[in-house]
Amino acid sequence: MLSKKYPKEVKQILSKYPPEGKRSAMMPLLFLAQREEGYISKAAMQDIAGLLNVTETEVAGVVGFYTLYHEEKEGKYRIQVCADLPCALRGAEGFVKNLCDNLGVKVGETTEDGLLTIEAVMCLAACDKAPMFQTQGPEGIKYHENMTVEKTMELVEELRKSAA
Amino acid sequence: MTHILLRHREIPEINQLSVYQKNGGLAAFKNAVTTMKTTEVIDVVKNSGLRGRGGAGFPTGMKWSFADNKNWPHYVVANADESEPGTFKDREIMEGNPLQFLEGVMIGSYAVGANAAYIYLRGEFWEIAESLDAKIAELEEAGYLGDKLFGTEYSLRLYTHLGAGAYICGEESALLESLEGKRGQPRVRPPFPPSVGLYDKPTIINNVETFTNVPMIMTNGADWYKTMGTTDAPGVKIFSLSGRVRKPGNYELPLGTTFRDLIYTHGGGVQDSRKVRAIMPAGASSSLILVDDDKILDTPMDYLEVRKLKSELGSASVIIVDDSVSMDWLINKTVHFFKHESCGKCTPCREGTYWMARLTERIHDGRAVKADVDLLLNVAKQMQGKCLCALGEFSTMAVVSSLERFREDFDNAVKA
Ligand SMILES: Cc1cc2nc3c(=O)[nH]c(=O)nc-3n(C[C@H](O)[C@H](O)[C@H](O)COP(=O)(O)O)c2cc1C
Numbered sequence: 157m158l159s160k161k162y163p164k165e166v167k168q169i170l171s172k173y174p175p176e177g178k179r180s181a182m183m184p185l186l187f188l189a190q191r192e193e194g195y196i197s198k199a200a201m202q203d204i205a206g207l208l209n210v211t212e213t214e215v216a217g218v219v220g221f222y223t224l225y226h227e228e229k230e231g232k233y234r235i236q237v238c239a240d241l242p243c244a245l246r247g248a249e250g251f252v253k254n255l256c257d258n259l260g261v262k263v264g265e266t267t268e269d270g271l272l273t274i275e276a277v278m279c280l281a282a283c284d285k286a287p288m289f290q291t292q293g294p295e296g297i298k299y300h301e302n303m304t305v306e307k308t309m310e311l312v313e314e315l316r317k318s319a320a
Numbered sequence: 321m322t323h324i325l326l327r328h329r330e331i332p333e334i335n336q337l338s339v340y341q342k343n344g345g346l347a348a349f350k351n352a353v354t355t356m357k358t359t360e361v362i363d364v365v366k367n368s369g370l371r372g373r374g375g376a377g378f379p380t381g382m383k384w385s386f387a388d389n390k391n392w393p394h395y396v397v398a399n400a401d402e403s404e405p406g407t408f409k410d411r412e413i414m415e416g417n418p419l420q421f422l423e424g425v426m427i428g429s430y431a432v433g434a435n436a437a438y439i440y441l442r443g444e445f446w447e448i449a450e451s452l453d454a455k456i457a458e459l460e461e462a463g464y465l466g467d468k469l470f471g472t473e474y475s476l477r478l479y480t481h482l483g484a485g486a487y488i489c490g491e492e493s494a495l496l497e498s499l500e501g502k503r504g505q506p507r508v509r510p511p512f513p514p515s516v517g518l519y520d521k522p523t524i525i526n527n528v529e530t531f532t533n534v535p536m537i538m539t540n541g542a543d544w545y546k547t548m549g550t551t552d553a554p555g556v557k558i559f560s561l562s563g564r565v566r567k568p569g570n571y572e573l574p575l576g577t578t579f580r581d582l583i584y585t586h587g588g589g590v591q592d593s594r595k596v597r598a599i600m601p602a603g604a605s606s607s608l609i610l611v612d613d614d615k616i617l618d619t620p621m622d623y624l625e626v627r628k629l630k631s632e633l634g635s636a637s638v639i640i641v642d643d644s645v646s647m648d649w650l651i652n653k654t655v656h657f658f659k660h661e662s663c664g665k666c667t668p669c670r671e672g673t674y675w676m677a678r679l680t681e682r683i684h685d686g687r688a689v690k691a692d693v694d695l696l697l698n699v700a701k702q703m704q705g706k707c708l709c710a711l712g713e714f715s716t717m718a719v720v721s722s723l724e725r726f727r728e729d730f731d732n733a734v735k736a
């Protein structure tokens with residue numbers, strides 16, 4: 157239960173919105189639910205539905221709509237490489253391909269150790285610093301800009317070490 | 321030129337409250353709340369000629385005056401969704417000069433009588449939201465936010481709210497749906513947000529850059545602001561320059577600066593000294609400007625002049641395309657973006673982006689015949705004027721303009 161596990165955070169989230177706008181707490185609560193496991197379980201959706209007096213179907217509808225919410229357990233870290241037009245004009249497509257080759261996975265796949273999932277995503281508002289990606293993981297979202305495959309592999313090593 | 325928005329480039333640590341105050345920060349807000357009527361604040365912003373920087377260029381002061389005074393409470397929302405491919409200016413403002421942005425939101429809130437304002441950030445701006453939360457807490461501590469400010473009856477609180485990855489949530493009515501905890505799908509309009517907005521209450525929504533102009537306008541006056549830019553579009557604009565230039569980045573320049581100045585004086589010219597073939601002045605939502613005559617680069621970048629080139633300035637996310645790029649590749653990129661981001665609420669956009677994506681993919685892969693190219697143009701034209709929100713329209717811009725202005729690329733792609 158979110159309210160048992162994170163009582164302080166839940167209270168703080170609810171305090172941001174007026175009573176008639178209680179449902180606004182939905183998105184922050186979903187991020188909270190996703191924090192530990194990296195995905196939102198059915199139980200968490202039930203929990204949030206209860207907290208906000210809405211149906212589970214409505215919660216699931218919101219989860220399904222947004223790309224940063226996940227319903228499946230994937231790699232502990234998602235490496236989300238921007239391959240959108242402005243970055244692609246600065247070499248992002250080659251970068252994704254090289255990175256995938258180095259990691260032995262395809263876009264959308266997870267490394268064997270379950271640590272990393274590689275995704276190609278839309279513009280992340282860093283088009284002047286391509287190639288770039290964000291990592292989505294237990295500590296939230298972090299930007300990595302002006303990247304090379306070598307620098308990325310160093311980061312991967314660090315993540316492997318800290319996860320071990 | 322000294323910056324008036326990206327001031328962190330000259331003033332180190334202007335993101336710190338004490339440094340911001342030392343440089344005149346927050347005096348405009350305090351002065352407004354303690355000595356000015358709300359209508360007087362709106363008049364200054366109106367007289368400055370400031371237009372919205374989020375894309376549509378709507379006059380800001382006029383928008384503020386539309387807040388329905390028969391229906392209370394009022395809300396202010398800052399649009400920090402920044403998801404248009406090629407746009408990365410709001411992020412630099414919020415990272416470098418966050419207090420000036422927040423002060424702009426605060427002055428706007430006072431002007432329209434709002435006691436609560438929400439900053440809606442795209443979900444990826446997680447770290448920015450955390451740092452803004454810390455700034456907001458500091459402002460509360462220092463007595464600039466909270467109840468009965470400076471001994472007046474006026475109270476104000478600011479809150480950040482994170483989206484979760486959906487370009488459509490930058491569209492203001494979809495943003496409100498999302499902020500209310502729903503799927504981010506646009507509302508049918510009218511009514512517009514200044515009458516019926518957040519929780520059905522009058523709501524003023526402006527872009528981050530728009531708000532960031534306001535403290536400087538209040539401090540230095542509307543006439544000062546109008547000494548910069550053009551008559552139709554006074555002031556400065558942050559141009560996010562990307563694509564095939566040597567020095568991509570944000571450039572704060574007067575509206576009306578030429579493309580040539582932006583690309584060559586500031587952007588260092590085109591990579592590998594190639595030629596500019598096309599310009600997308602409003603990110604992926606642009607009609608492509610065909611640069612077949614060098615003189616086109618002397619066009620001043622403001623709303624009216626760019627329109628004469630059959631494009632739009634939009635949020636001024638200027639993507640430079642050189643002569644190494646083939647347009648069938650380019651529109652395959654933009655169309656996939658819009659297909660991915662279509663919210664699915666209306667049929668022309670949902671189906672249209674799907675069909676366009678199938679066709680652009682086939683053309684780019686060399687599997688298409690000429691009839692496919694004609695069909696693509698047909699699908700795009702069919703969509704125009706029929707979509708519920710501007711996203712559907714945006715998705716057709718690059719397609720139609722490139723098919724009309726760069727047809728040879730498509731003929732080559734189907735021949736091959
Ligand atoms: C599909 C779509 C995406 C948009 N994305 C943004 C955005 O990311 N940021 C923004 O400020 N405005 C965006 N807008 C424009 C907003 O709807 C709105 O016009 C703007 O926030 C108003 O602020 P302004 O008057 O200060 O420009 C978008 C519009 C559409 C149709």
Ligand code: SF4
Pocket residue numbers: 488505506661662663664665666667669670707708709710711712713
């Ligand atoms: S035009 Fe597209 S994004 Fe806009 S409401 Fe229709 S389906 Fe949704």
Ligand code: FES
Pocket residue numbers: 238239240241242243244278279280281282283284286288405406407
């Ligand atoms: S296109 Fe990659 S960050 Fe904008």
